[in-house]
Every structure is written in structure tokens, then in C-alpha cells.
Amino acid sequence: MRHRTQVAIIGAGPAGMFLAHMLAMEGIDALVIERRDRAYVEERVRAGVLEQGTVELMRRLGLSDRLERDGLVHGGTNVVLDGRLFRIDMTALTGGATVTVYGQQEVMRDLFDAAESRGLPIVWNASDVALSGLDGAQPQVAWRQDGVEGRVDCDFVVGCDGYHGVSRAAIPADVLRTFERVYPFGWLGLLADVPPADHELIYANHERGFALASMRSRTRSRYYIQCALDEDVADWSDDRFWDELCLRLGDETAAKVTRGPSFEKSVAPLRSFVAEPMRWGRLFLAGDAAHIVPPTGAKGMNLAVSDVTMLGAALTEHYRERSDAGIDHYSARALARVWKAERFSWWFTSVTHRFPTMDGFDRRIQMAELDYLRGSLAAQRTLAENYVGLPLEAA
Numbered sequence: 079m080r081h082r083t084q085v086a087i088i089g090a091g092p093a094g095m096f097l098a099h100m101l102a103m104e105g106i107d108a109l110v111i112e113r114r115d116r117a118y119v120e121e122r123v124r125a126g127v128l129e130q131g132t133v134e135l136m137r138r139l140g141l142s143d144r145l146e147r148d149g150l151v152h153g154g155t156n157v158v159l160d161g162r163l164f165r166i167d168m169t170a171l172t173g174g175a176t177v178t179v180y181g182q183q184e185v186m187r188d189l190f191d192a193a194e195s196r197g198l199p200i201v202w203n204a205s206d207v208a209l210s211g212l213d214g215a216q217p218q219v220a221w222r223q224d225g226v227e228g229r230v231d232c233d234f235v236v237g238c239d240g241y242h243g244v245s246r247a248a249i250p251a252d253v254l255r256t257f258e259r260v261y262p263f264g265w266l267g268l269l270a271d272v273p274p275a276d277h278e279l280i281y282a283n284h285e286r287g288f289a290l291a292s293m294r295s296r297t298r299s300r301y302y303i304q305c306a307l308d309e310d311v312a313d314w315s316d317d318r319f320w321d322e323l324c325l326r327l328g329d330e331t332a333a334k335v336t337r338g339p340s341f342e343k344s345v346a347p348l349r350s351f352v353a354e355p356m357r358w359g360r361l362f363l364a365g366d367a368a369h370i371v372p373p374t375g376a377k378g379m380n381l382a383v384s385d386v387t388m389l390g391a392a393l394t395e396h397y398r399e400r401s402d403a404g405i406d407h408y409s410a411r412a413l414a415r416v417w418k419a420e421r422f423s424w425w426f427t428s429v430t431h432r433f434p435t436m437d438g439f440d441r442r443i444q445m446a447e448l449d450y451l452r453g454s455l456a457a458q459r460t461l462a463e464n465y466v467g468l469p470l471e472a473a
Contacts, residue, residue: 088237145178179294351369
């Protein structure tokens with residue numbers, strides 16, 4: 079079966095689906111090709127802190143009904159240093175900006191429901207996806223679905239297929255450059271149907287390691303503690319997790335923690351990764367196909383959204399104005415913002431976690447930096463501006 083479209087999008091995650099909706103709004107044809115089924119993509123447990131720009135995009139695309147009803151708007155965030163808590167008023171420091179807690183699973187449900195009602199074409203369960211002709215004028219994407227071969231001819235291919243996808247691998251090795259930092263610890267996470275400890279997130283730095291008190295809703299909490307990369311989840315009973323979490327959060331916050339049975343525990347590794355360039359020929363990379371950030375600061379999905387916001391505008395300019403300025407500058411512009419998000423995620427991780435190689439000097443420097451953050455509005459403003467999301471113009 080052979081198709082023709084203007085833009086072929088590989089991957090139906092946040093980057094691919096946001097881009098598909100943006101292009102559809104501009105009357106640009108796109109086909110999304112996904113190797114899994116909808117249930118698999120929608121049910122993947124991911125973070126859920128949306129920057130101001132992500133929320134505004136969902137509103138512009140007509141996807142915000144449930145977000146407005148169920149999302150938890152946060153005007154600040156909290157940091158704990160060895161039990162002492164202080165709050166950073168992000169709204170006051172940024173001229174009114176906020177973040178919204180709304181799980182990525184819910185975002186994907188909104189994207190898929192709207193795609194179905196709007197008739198956006200998605201090929202599910204596409205195996206053996208192959209890209210060709212990327213350095214020419216007529217790229218193609220081929221796949222197999224239920225044993226039947228499919229192919230689409232297109233003007234552009236956008237790789238939104240994640241770290242392990244085929245898109246980045248299609249860029250010649252002598253063109254692609256990668257940069258990576260693997261952190262020597264992970265996050266042990268727990269989900270429980272209990273009310274959160276606070277109405278805003280709490281990031282804790284304790285001599286035993288990092289902890290995070292987060293939430294998915296007013297009745298579902300998400301907690302994390304720093305752990306070894308080879309930690310066995312089976313060694314962590316609920317009681318052991320709750321005890322360690324409360325110790326790291328300190329007495330003030332621990333007193334507000336509601337304990338309960340968990341229904342999910344897992345260990346997530348932390349990594350920083352960037353691939354350059356984000357364009358080669360007729361291929362563009364977006365989201366996790368081009369970059370990974372540690373979850374500290376919740377930049378992952380938001381960074382994917384900023385990529386496709388830039389790319390969507392560039393493709394619209396190409397088709398509406400017959401100008402290639404936007405697509406020619408996409409990689410440099412996107413990478414400028416990517417590296418700012420990488421810097422923030424790296425910095426926030428570095429000041430809130432215990433590294434195996436830390437000595438007494440390193441620990442004192444870390445404590446001094448957080449103490450400076452506690453007392454400096456200028457330092458708090460820097461954190462707040464990055465946390466709520468830098469404007470695209472800042473790239």
C-alpha cells in the first residue's frame with residue numbers, strides 16, 4: 079500500500095502528536111507512523127509537570143478541556159536542605175507564570191482522542207520502519223503492518239521516535255555528533271493512591287541522598303528517592319520506602335506524608351544526551367530522538383513540545399510563504415534551547431543529589447549553593463525562569 083503526504087512523522091509520542099495537530103490546524107497533510115499500539119503509548123508512565131508554554135499550546139490546539147478541569151496549577155516549588163524547607167515563588171518572580179501538574183498519560187489521551195475525532199491518520203503497529211531518500215527531494219518511509227508492506231512518499235520526515243528509534247540512526251555517522259552524561263544513580267519511584275504531602279512539589283537534598291514529593295492528582299501521589307543504579311525494587315517494601323522518604327524529606331514535610339499501599343515501584347536511570355544536528359537533508363529530529371534530560375526539573379516532554387513548536391512554525395512558513403528560512407535555522411535554534419534546558423537539568427541535579435565521589439568539600443559547596451538560593455531573590459528568579467519554561471524567543 080503506497081501513500082502520499084507532505085510530512086511523515088515517525089512516532090506517536092508527545093512530539094509526534096503535538097506536531098501532527100499543529101500541522102493539521104494549518105492545513106498541512108501529515109501521516110503519523112507508530113511501532114506500538116495506542117494503549118501502549120498512552121499507558122507509559124512518565125512525568126507530568128507542564129510548562130506555561132505547553133499549557134498555552136494545548137489551549138491553542140483545542141486540547142485543554144480536561145487540563146483546565148483536572149490540572150493542578152502550581153505557582154511555586156519547594157526545596158529542603160537537611161530538613162529545612164524554603165519556597166520559591168515562581169509566579170511572583172516571573173511576572174505571573176505557573177506550571178501545571180497533569181500527567182503525560184492524560185496529555186496523550188487528549189492528543190489521541192482529538193486525533194480520532196479530527197481524522198488525523200495514524201499507522202499503528204508499524205514494524206521494520208525504514209527511511210530512504212532523505213538527502214534528496216523525495217524521501218520515503220516504508221514499514222510492515224500485520225504482514226502487509228506500506229510506503230509513503232513525502233516532502234519531509236520528522237523523527238519523533240525516541241532514543242532507540244530509527245530516525246537518528248539514519249543520519250550518517252560522519253555527520254552526527256552526540257554528547258552524553260550518565261549519572262551514577264537512579265530514582266526509585268513509588269505511586270500510591272494517597273493525598274500528596276503538599277500542594278506543590280518538594281525537592282529534598284539530604285546527606286543520604288535526594289528525594290522528591292510529587293503528585294499526579296489531589297488523591298494520587300508520586301514519590302522518589304535517589305538510589306543505586308543496580309537497586310532491586312524487590313528489596314524495598316512499602317514500609318522501608320516510606321521510612322527512607324520521610325527521613326530525607328525532614329520532620330516538617332514528613333508530618334504531612336500520608337502512607338498507603340503502593341501500586342507501582344520502579345527504578346529510572348538518569349542521563350543527559352544531545353545529538354547534533356537536529357536536521358539532515360529532509361529529516362528533522364524532535365524530542366527524545368534528539369535529546370534526553372534527567373527528570374530533575376521536569377524538562378523532558380516540555381522540551382519536545384518546544385522542538386515541534388519551532389518546527390511546526392518552520393514547516394508552515396515553508397508551505398505558506400515558500401520560505402525555507404525557518405527549516406534552515408531549525409536545528410541551530412532548537413539546539414540553543416535544548417542546551418539551556420540541559421544546563422538547568424544538570425545544575426538542579428548536581429545541587430540536589432549525592433554523588434559517590436563527593437567528599438566533605440563537595441558537600442559543603444553544595445550546601446552553600448542551596449543556602450545562597452534560599453537567601454537570594456536573584457538566584458531564585460533564575461531557577462523560576464527556567465522551571466516555568468524559557469520563551470522560545472530566548473533560543
